[in-house]
Amino acid sequence: MxxxxxxxxxxxxxxxxxxxxxxxxxxxxxxxxxxxxxxxxxxxxxxxxxxxxxxxxxxxxxxxxxxxxxxxxxxxxxxxxxxxxxxxQMVLDSLTNVNITEEIVLLDETFSEEIYDLVWLVMPGYYRKRTFEMGKYFGIFKNGKLVSIAGQRLQSNLFIEVSAVVTHPNYTRRGLAKQLIAHNTKEILKENKTPILHTNKGNPAIALYQKLGYTFTRDMNWxxxxxx
Missing domain, CATH: 3.40.630.30 (Gcn5-related N-acetyltransferase (GNAT))
Incomplete structure (x- = not known):
């Protein structure tokens, strides 16, 4: 192994x-x-x-x-x-305690179109409609509308990648992504796997990932x- x-x-x-x-x-x-x-x-x-x-x-x-x-x-x-x-590539070292104040929902396939639309609104170009099948997706709703998500993408018997972390532009700077990443990370830990994520160098979100306990491991280029 x-x-x-x-x-x-x-x-x-x-x-x-x-x-x-x-x-x-x-x-x-x-x-x-x-x-x-x-x-x-x-x-x-x-x-x-x-x-x-x-x-x-x-x-x-x-x-x-x-x-x-x-x-x-x-x-x-x-x-x-x-x-x-x-x-x-970043890998969780030790998860920082985050106060979860939002209701976080495990999204099933009935929300796949809403997930697709939100990802394409914020990060157009790469997400496919069947990307949803790669792992679990968690979301936060406001006024009945899905406004923030954090999903799971690459995964093996040892790790699961946090991915598709997006928030509708009208709902940013409210700590929604922070809570979703923390929740998703906890769910991965429950499966006795290591949480990881990938991002582009210079992404402002790196500071958030580091505050949550993720550390750099290596380059990973697309x-x-x-x-x-």
Whole structure:
């Protein structure tokens, strides 16, 4: 059995080998998510990524290769490099006590459309309608409207990633995200797994994550490619 440290070096691969194995699609020893669920790919050998990308791009107009420090190779006649997101991985050290004053609701599939709409309002471009199937989602409602969420994305037998932390622009600066992250983190700990998260370097939210007890572990970069 692999260790947590080993899994976190390639979390997309680890997820697709274990908890999310049902979503896995493989081309040339490169692992991808079913593109209806998530458009992430993972690899250990960059010499395999060009052929794999050519096959996977047939199922999606764009996708990400996710890697700590390897640079993917692609066939530029079929796949175009769009941008690199300089990201980082954070892992919970010790959760800070947070006073939960809001009613936090575990969201079922009946809220999947509302989750999709809220994520696309705040962070358009990457979330898929079936991304909801990757893990639990928790939300806060105001006047019957879903205004803030925190979900779970990558996960293995050892870790679960907190993701899709978004709040409607009309409800920011009220501590909603803070309470949702803390609640989600506690739920992950109840499963005896390690809470992790990924974000881009320089994200103002990093300060909040650190206050909640998350610490940096490594770079984790997203290479975005589109179909030519």
């Amino acid at each position: 692999s260790t947590l440290e080993h899994q976190l070096k390639n979390p997309v691969w680890s997820s697709l080998q274990e908890t999310h194995k049902k979503f896995a699609v493989e081309f040339n020893n490169v692992q991808f998510y079913n593109s209806e669920v998530c458009t992430f790919g993972a690899f250990f050998d960059e010499n395999n990524t060009a052929e794999a990308a050519n096959e996977y791009i047939k199922t999606s107009d764009s996708f990400f290769y996710v890697s700590e420090n390897l640079t993917p190779v692609v066939d530029e006649t079929k796949v175009e490099f769009t941008k690199k997101i300089d990201g980082c 290479w975005l490619y589109t179909k030519k």
